[in-house]
Amino acid sequence: MIDFEIPAELAAERDRVRQFVIDRIVPFERDPRLTQHGPTDELRQELVELARAENLLTVQAPVELGGRGLTHAEQAVLYEAAGWSTLGPVAMNCAAPDEGNMYLLSKIANPRQVDQFLAPVIAGHQRSVFAMTEPDGAGSDPAQLCTEATFDGENFVLNGRKWLITGANGAKTWIIMARLAPNPHLPEGPTLFLTEGGTPGIVIERTMNTMDRNYVAGHGVVRFENLTLPREALLGAAGQALRYAQLRLAPARLTHCMRWLGAAERAQSIAVAHAKTRTAFGKPIGEHQGVSFLLADNEIALHQCRLTIWHACWLMDRGEKARHESSIAKAFVSEELFKVADRCVQVLGGIGISDETVVEMIFRDMRAFRLYDGPTEVHKYAIGRKILR
Missing domain, CATH: 1.20.140.10 (Butyryl-CoA Dehydrogenase, subunit A, domain 3)
Structure with missing residues (x-):
């Protein structure tokens, strides 16, 4: 039997989210910190604290990581309410790319990576990026990945250029996709790496001017110049990106x-x-x-x-x-x-x-x-x- 009824508790929380967004978040839509390149990180942090005070921060996270472990259907109800303002998901820490990155890291990150890279994002203390899209390579077809990683058994060295990397400026948790070159140590092919923003070798060239302005810090053009990462930077299994x-x-x-x-x-x-x-x-x-x-x-x-x-x-x-x-x-x-x-x-x-x-x-x-x-x-x-x- 198909049941379209929203449980009373979920409906009440939906209404609470919607009212929170209307009362506390909508007024910030005229804030000068909502710029051509999206909300500044200063504005994001202020909004996050408002959601934190209402116990509405990162509600989608797994219970063991401090969230409520929402089902997909429950997310649909609450995210719709949050979306009343484009700043609503930013405040509640369920906006892209962080929301998707948190989901991925919760599935494949090891315990050390969870503590170092995922937990601070869930807590709203830092932002994340997913660096895949390239000017002349990966995009709608990620198999065209051009950024290359070499591996000598101890360190990975990444070189390549990415663009439309949402939130690159100021992000602390970086998920990077690169093609691992043939080597005697690990399977080759598209591979994910995890590192901190500001690591030598990550060069943010500029922020692109785009028609949208709902993502914190906009979309960046990024270059990797001999970005050297330890073996522990491997996210998941090699070749499985x-x-x-x-x-x-x-x-x-x-x-x-x-x-x-x-x-x-x-x-x-x-x-x-x-x-x-x-x-x-x-x-x-x-x-x-x-x-x-x-x-x-x-x-x-x-x-x-x-x-x-x-x-x-x-x-x-x-x-x-x-x-x-x-x-x-x-x-x-x-x-x-x-x-x-x-x-x-x-x-x-x-x-x-x-x-x-x-x-x-x-x-x-x-x-x-x-x-x-x-x-x-x-x-x-x-x-x-x-x-x-």
Whole structure:
């Protein structure tokens, strides 16, 4: 039997999260520390302390690491509430890339690495990055990885260049993907490494100017120049990075969808309020069929997106990998929510393209969401291959 009822305790916590975001976080959307390159780390730390005081920090972490050990379905409910403001997930420490990195590290890091690299991120004291994407190599196809690591039996030496590395400036926990060259000691191939930010050999060239501004410190261009790491820097098994990346990406696709669903709801609420009060041609614009249809299409899309997310979460909570279903969710939800944001801009008219409301920012960020964790076309390609097999 399919049950769509949200347990009373979870519903109460959802409402508490939403009210916390409205009362304590939304006012920071006008803070000058929310810059073109996203929130500054100073702003992040202030928001984190607000969530900590309300016992809402990193609720998704495993119980043994201080979190509540939420199921995927429970995350869907609470992340949607947090996403009412793009700063909500930042405050609650469930924003990308940290949320996905915490999930990955909790699965494959050894106890020493957990203590040194994961625990401080869960506590909100430091940020993390996942350095994979390259200007001329790995991206939608991680198999094109160009960054190389050599190994002499004691130390790894990494050389290469990455870009679109979210949160690179100031991050302390670095997960780096590089292709391990043939050697007599370990299996070759794509491999993950774990090190501290500021390690000699990590060169942050610049922060890129991008259309989105919801990620702390924006997106960086990074160069590795003879980055020398000890054997203990190996994360997981050598040559297994692509498998680990999939372990991280399936749930991360869904958490993106959860958070942005909340932002799209916010945009819809602003558009509805405007449609009730703005008049044209003798009546509120919401009473004109053209506008009411836009809002109705949004409501339909929000409902469909929520159900798509919940279904994939249900499968994962049953122990299934749900790669196919998470690809469906990412492709469908990212496209539909962008349409929701676009229709909200249209309903708002002139103020929709201004910063008089947050809808303009949500619209730009939502456009970028269509590319996060794989563009729609890559997911459709994977979906097509599965149904044709």
